[in-house]
Amino acid sequence: MTDNKKTVRDERIDMIRNLRENGVNPFPDRCECTHRLHEALELPENADNIRLAGRIIAIRKMGKLSFSHIQDADGKIQLCLTQDDLGKENYTFFKKSIDIGDFIGVKGSIFVTKTGEKTLRVTEFQLLSKAILTLPEKWHGLSDLEACYRQRYLDLIVNEESRRRFQIRRDLIRKIRHYLEDHDFMEVETPILQSKPSGALAKPFITHHNSLDLDVYMRIAPETYLKRLIVGGYTRVFEFAHCFRNEGISTAHLQEFLMLEYYAAFWNYEDNMDFTERMLTAVLQKVLGNLTIEYKGNSIDFSTPWPRKSLRDVVLEGTGIDINQVKERDALLKQAEDKSIDLSDVNVDALGWGSLVDAIYKKACRPNILSPLFLTSHPKELSPLARANDEDPSITDRFQVVVMGMEIVNAYSELVDPIDQRERLQKQQQLRDAGDDEAMEFDEDYIHCMEYGMPPISGWGMGIDRLTALLTNEENIKNTVYFPLMRPLESRKKFEE
RNA sequence: GAGGGAUUAGCUCAGUCGGUAGAGCAUCUGCCUUUUAAGCAGAGGGUCGUGGGUUCGAGCCCCACAUCCCUCACCA
Numbered sequence: 001m002t003d004n005k006k007t008v009r010d011e012r013i014d015m016i017r018n019l020r021e022n023g024v025n026p027f028p029d030r031c032e033c034t035h036r037l038h039e040a041l042e043l044p045e046n047a048d049n050i051r052l053a054g055r056i057i058a059i060r061k062m063g064k065l066s067f068s069h070i071q072d073a074d075g076k077i078q079l080c081l082t083q084d085d086l087g088k089e090n091y092t093f094f095k096k097s098i099d100i101g102d103f104i105g106v107k108g109s110i111f112v113t114k115t116g117e118k119t120l121r122v123t124e125f126q127l128l129s130k131a132i133l134t135l136p137e138k139w140h141g142l143s144d145l146e147a148c149y150r151q152r153y154l155d156l157i158v159n160e161e162s163r164r165r166f167q168i169r170r171d172l173i174r175k176i177r178h179y180l181e182d183h184d185f186m187e188v189e190t191p192i193l194q195s196k197p198s199g200a201l202a203k204p205f206i207t208h209h210n211s212l213d214l215d216v217y218m219r220i221a222p223e224t225y226l227k228r229l230i231v232g233g234y235t236r237v238f239e240f241a242h243c244f245r246n247e248g249i250s251t252a253h254l255q256e257f258l259m260l261e262y263y264a265a266f267w268n269y270e271d272n273m274d275f276t277e278r279m280l281t282a283v284l285q286k287v288l289g290n291l292t293i294e295y296k297g298n299s300i301d302f303s304t305p306w307p308r309k310s311l312r313d314v315v316l317e318g319t320g321i322d323i324n325q326v327k328e329r330d331a332l333l334k335q336a337e338d339k340s341i342d343l344s345d346v347n348v349d350a351l352g353w354g355s356l357v358d359a360i361y362k363k364a365c366r367p368n369i370l371s372p373l374f375l376t377s378h379p380k381e382l383s384p385l386a387r388a389n390d391e392d393p394s395i396t397d398r399f400q401v402v403v404m405g406m407e408i409v410n411a412y413s414e415l416v417d418p419i420d421q422r423e424r425l426q427k428q429q430q431l432r433d434a435g436d437d438e439a440m441e442f443d444e445d446y447i448h449c450m451e452y453g454m455p456p457i458s459g460w461g462m463g464i465d466r467l468t469a470l471l472t473n474e475e476n477i478k479n480t481v482y483f484p485l486m487r488p489l490e491s492r493k494k495f496e497e
Numbered sequence: 498g499a500g501g502g503a504u505u506a507g508c509u510c511a512g513u514c515g516g517u518a519g520a521g522c523a524u525c526u527g528c529c530u531u532u533u534a535a536g537c538a539g540a541g542g543g544u545c546g547u548g549g550g551u552u553c554g555a556g557c558c559c560c561a562c563a564u565c566c567c568u569c570a571c572c573a
Contacts (some may be wrong), residue, residue: 007542008525021502058533060532060544063528078533080532082529113533115531119531134508134524135522136508136509140510146564146565158508181546202572202573243573245573251567253571257573276571347570458499489564
């Protein structure tokens with residue numbers, strides 16, 4: 001519109017029109033490259049005819065000589081452009097029409113500057129894409145958390161730390177996948193849209209299928225489908241399963257999260273603890289290069305063996321309460337009060353004995369667990385899909401891996417007895433009918449499947465997002481996914497053309 | 498869901514007692530052939546989150562709302 005209030009964006013749009021009028025395509029369709037940027041840094045001095053492409057993140061113009069840096073996801077390299085090398089016309093074009101944020105393709109040879117930086121001496125260049133908005137500041141980067149979540153692309157461009165975090169997440173998933181495949185596990189996919197949510201205690205998202213006129217649920221866990229596949233004859237299966245839970249937001253909870261689950265026929269939970277130690281240490285060694293991480297000022301050592309303790313022992317050590325001696329709900333509550341365990345924000349009236357044990361553990365014990373610990377032998381009430389222990393049927397053959405007060409892994413010997421399973425799910429359904437909406441829904445189809453015969457199985461689940469947060473010293477789990485769910489902003493201001 | 502905090506230029510941030518809206522980077526103009534937060538000289542850029550209120554006068558005080566962050570509760 002008027003000339004005296006032009007934004008940078010207006011000026012860039014004008015520039016694009018001028019470029020087109022002068023026969024320059026501001027958005028060519030391709031660029032031939034000989035190397036990625038991190039590869040180019042490995043090239044010897046004087047390597048010639050090198051063709052690279054990337055986004056310009058810095059320009060330093062000094063008359064007839066300019067330096068610049070281009071960047072891609074894995075690296076950046078300095079460019080040196082001079083009027084002598086490019087000719088006056090091309091050099092002037094660079095100075096006048098190339099900006100920070102643009103993509104360019106360059107050709108030239110490798111040399112080392114006076115300050116010792118490997119640099120491409122550019123003999124030819126081509127504008128690959130003209131940016132019309134400017135990038136965030138080069139020094140402070142983008143620090144506004146909301147902007148990082150909503151505009152992750154900017155976060156990735158300007159914040160090295162963010163790129164590293166997502167790299168670790170990718171590596172973690174890749175190395176785990178390789179390890180499982182190397183140990184005879186098969187990757188499978190099971191439904192996300194389910195007519196009945198099962199496999200965990202959580203509130204689902206509900207949606208609707210139009211032509212079946214059927215309410216369906218986004219899965220809260222892949223568990224019962226993966227076990228159906230074991231019945232189908234597979235011995236070891238795993239899935240990186242996106243799960244959805246319609247629950248509160250926090251620094252430790254996403255609405256949509258990635259859970260790895262695997263199931264191994266003929267293993268019990270003790271076999272599985274051994275495997276867990278081997279797999280996670282192998283993966284950490286490959287991803288991080290060592291077994292020690294720093295998290296919020298604590299140093300955590302994943303060296304094996306990790307201690308194995310029953311929930312009873314952990315509660316006994318943490319509180320002095322022996323849950324084996326206090327099997328009565330009210331008596332347990334009284335002991336907790338005697339030990340002045342603060343359960344004031346817990347709705348104790350709604351809890352049975354098992355849930356009360358869990359509440360005491362979470363309040364008084366779990367926050368103090370730093371290093372990796374196998375927590376075993378949870379009460380049966382807390383584990384409707386886990387196998388009861390042969391010696392003590394009141395507890396289950398179950399374990400969790402607890403690190404820094406976080407449950408990273410949950411696993412158990414699976415319940416494979418269809419009669420027992422039917423009874424337990426009927427009990428859950430009764431709790432549910434009585435108003436406990438965290439109890440599990442009865443699943444006849446799953447029981448029916450079990451009745452065809454299920455081998456001994458140990459199953460295992462781990463939250464990839466939380467593990468990523470732990471390994472990257474990240475406090476907010478939102479930063480472990482590219483685009484966390486956010487409330488939409490009121491419609492972004494529209495610009496006239 | 499409860500409590501606390503933040504919101505000022507594209508980005509990072511100042512803004513005193515209520516009295517004309519500030520800096521650095523980025524942008525534009527000029528100079529500059531080894532810089533790397535390049536430098537030097539000059540210039541442009543603001544609905545102070547939104548809507549009310551108090552006041553002669555509000556970025557600042559009051560109320561409501563919006564978004565985000567933190568803590569707590571449920572859940573991995």
